[in-house]
Amino acid sequence: MLKYTSDHEWLRAEGDEIVVGITPHASEQLGDVVFIELPETGREVAAGEEIVVIESVKAASDIVAPVAGTITAVNEALADAPGDVNSDAMSAWFFRIKPADGVSLDGFMDESAYQELIG
Amino acid sequence: MxxxxxxxxxxxxxxxxxxxxxxxxxxxxxxxxxxxxxxxxxxxxxxxxxxxxxxxQVILRGEDAAQALERLVPADIVGLARGRQRYGLFTNDEGGILDDLMVANKGDHLLLVVNAACAEQDIAHMTATGLAPEVVxxxxxxxxxxxxxxxxxxxxxxxxxxxxxxxxxxxxxxxxxxxxxxxxxxxxxxxxxxxxxxxxxxxxxxxxxxxxxxxxxxxxxxxxxxxAGLPLYGHDMDTGVTPAQAGLGWSIPKVRRAGGEREGGFPGAGAILPELGKSSRARRGLRPEGRAPIREGTPVFAEAEGGEPVGRVTSGGFGPSVGAPVAMASLPAEIPEGATVYAELRGKRLPAVIAPMPFVKPTYKR
Known part of the structure; x- marks a missing residue:
């Protein structure tokens, strides 16, 4: 089941990892994405740490790690085709993270809570 | 607000x-x-x-409107033919740029187009100099x-x-x-x-x-x-930059330069004219390597490591038609075209090549 953060990320639990992307709402707000800098795999990150840079035609913004853990994979294809974030945000995953404290998405918003957040 | x-x-x-x-x-x-x-x-x-x-949009009327505007703008407005338009700059006493503008000779009046953010100030500036601008x-x-x-x-x-x-x-x-x-x-x-x-x-x-x-x-x-390599007021030029430093010396014609028929006679002429063609700083084009856009305010270094910045980016972003990032920066004029400089972005120095502007070929119908 998909969960959402207040930073407009979507989270999907897969085995002992969480797959992270940004929501269509976020991609729409960003405008056309032209550059994405992804973290290195194997990197240990803290919850809330800025680990992805997204540059749109308008501005630079960051994606933070939703939980503390280790980056296990990044979507290299996205670096070559950053526009995929605009065309299909729910498929354009950024990274997979193995949480230090095990996979639990209980603290995050479900679809209806997120829809309420973005109005 | x-x-x-x-x-x-x-x-x-x-x-x-x-x-x-x-x-x-x-x-x-x-x-x-x-x-x-x-x-x-x-x-x-x-x-x-x-x-x-x-x-x-501002109208200046009167037979002496062109002469009067030349007291504020180092362009050839007196010699501007009817039905023609020209680019110019409002300068200040220190030689900085107050605004850029278009001036058209409409026969019985001049039509000026100025930047929205500067309009009020431009009008006050003209009024203070004895002109009677009519705001459209x-x-x-x-x-x-x-x-x-x-x-x-x-x-x-x-x-x-x-x-x-x-x-x-x-x-x-x-x-x-x-x-x-x-x-x-x-x-x-x-x-x-x-x-x-x-x-x-x-x-x-x-x-x-x-x-x-x-x-x-x-x-x-x-x-x-x-x-298109066109500067934007408040970004690529402002009161802290002279026409030569902004790469806009071309807008000051011979007739207003030293030895010209109507030499000087505008604010900051003493600072602006001697610097034309000899400015140590210039507005330079940058083509960053890689895909990361380099934006306004980014410091630029001559070396990949160490040293002090030699300039900064004044406008930058992704150029959709170029298919890559492009930028303008205020840099030493002596750095040759084709040289690599380094823009410091998020703590990393990214190489960028000094490139000619415009980045795309203009298609004006001359």
Whole structure:
């Protein structure tokens, strides 16, 4: 089941990892994405740490790690085709993270809570 | 906060699905549903219609208007032929740039177009110097830009096709007088058209009904002018930069330079004239390697490690038609074209090559 953060990320639990992307709402707000800098795999990150840079035609913004853990994979294809974030945000995953404290998405918003957040 | 002003095309922008943002005291469309990237590419391929009604339109009347304006602007305005338009700068006593502007000779008056954010100050500046600027408050200003601009405008106003780059004349559309110049801010052939506010929405709709014409927002206007190597006031020039340092020495003709017939006689001439052709700083084009856009304010270094910045980026972003990031920076003039400098972004120094501007070939109809 998909969960959402207040930073407009979507989270999907897969085995002992969480797959992270940004929501269509976020991609729409960003405008056309032209550059994405992804973290290195194997990197240990803290919850809330800025680990992805997204540059749109308008501005630079960051994606933070939703939980503390280790980056296990990044979507290299996205670096070559950053526009995929605009065309299909729910498929354009950024990274997979193995949480230090095990996979639990209980603290995050479900679809209806997120829809309420973005109005 | 004072209320944002709306142009005569506000309702049309909303109807077209624009995202409106505050800009220089106005509520302006930053993009339409096509998006900044699409709008940019569309303008270079077909034709884009921009609402630039926020810009100041100012009339100067009187036989001595050209002489009077030359006391503030180091351009050849006295020698500007009727029906022609020219680019110029308002300078201050220190040699800095107060604003940039277009001046057209309309026969019995001069028509100035100034930046929205500077308009009030420009008008006060002119008034303080004894000029009597008349601010035009009842007209919209549209820009139609791109390879399809001529056909689209000529379908409504056939005589527009006869204009060449920087002509500025009055034409008629359905009995209404248009002030038309063949100019723009995209590097493309195109027109700027002033029309009475009451007819502006109908005129804009008539243009949008022409094949290939799409509405374009301020977002794409910025990336288009950046690729065209055109500086933006408040970013690539301001009061801290002289014309030579801003790469705008070309706007000061021989007749206003040392030894010219009407040498000097404008604010800051003593600082500005000796520096022409010898400035130690210049506005340089940058082509960053890789895909990361390098934006305004980014420090630029001569070396990959260590040292102090040698300059900074004044405008930068992704150039959709170039397909890569492009930037303008204030840098030492001595660094040769083709040399690599380093822009420090998020703690990393990224190589960028000093490149000629414009980044795309202009298509003006001269």
């Amino acid at each position: 004072t209320e944002l002003r709306r142009t005569p095309l506000y309702d049309l922008h909303i109807e077209l699905g624009a995202r409106m943002v505050p800009f220089a005291g106005w509520e302006m469309p930053v993009q339409y549903p096509m998006g900044v990237l699409g709008e940019h590419l569309h303008t270079r391929k077909a034709a884009g219609l921009f609402d630039v009604s926020h810009m100041g 408050t009842d007209r919209a200003l549209l820009a139609l830009q791109g390879p399809g601009a001529e056909a689209a405008l000529a379908a409504l106003v056939p005589d527009a096709a006869n204009l060449r780059f920087m002509d500025a004349v009055d034409l008629t559309w359905e009995g209404d007088r248009l002030w038309v110049s063949r100019s723009g801010y995209t590097g493309e052939d195109g027109f700027e058209i002033s029309i009475h506010e009451s007819r502006a929405p109908d005129f804009a709709r008539a243009l949008l009904a022409q094949e290939g014409v799409a509405p374009i927002g301020l977002g794409a206007r910025d990336s288009l002018r950046l690729e």
